[in-house]
Amino acid sequence: MAKEFGRNARVSSQMQKELSFILQRDIDDSRLGFITINEVVVTKDLAVAKVYVTVLNVDEQGKRANVKVLNELAPVIRHQLAKRMRLRHISELRFYYDDSFDTGMRVAELLSDLDKPIDSDQDKQDEG
Template identity: 70%
Template structure:
């Protein structure tokens, strides 16, 4: 019976925490804005880590620039990660932009618009009093 939380999941969870701290405290690159680490997905052999990030207060070009900058300084980030984690080999880091936050905000906006439209329609019908038959 497989374990509920395998080694790769435990390592990915710890890696996510350490990456967040490294990006917050140790990366002093002006090209990197306010970055949030959403998820770390490791390969089965822990050789490659896909790090999904979001960038707040940035347009589409800014998001791509942040991902590009992080991929350029990934050797430094990997070195800092190696200092903090007790692993024989540290994964190769690949930063990717996570579009789920943007998609969620768009869905929320659409639902809000639909809800406002339904409230406006309900207000129009309430103005007409029912006639007794």
């Protein structure tokens, strides 16, 4: 039976914290916007880490550009990560855009539109 909070989960959690710190403090690239690390998913053998990010205040093309830059900078980021984490082998980093935030905002918009009353009664009074 697997442990409730196994090694993969601990490594993922620590990697998320360290990557956030590295992107905030160590990586100084003007091409990058305001990036948030949403989740890190590490394979069982810790060989690959899928890093899910969101970028605020950019359009679709800007999101793709930021992810491309992050993947280009992945070796540099991985080197910084190796300095900060006590692991014999640091996972290969692969960055992906996490659209769950955008989807959540769209759902919230749709739900708020449902809350707005339909002004058909008001229109009828204005006509009469």
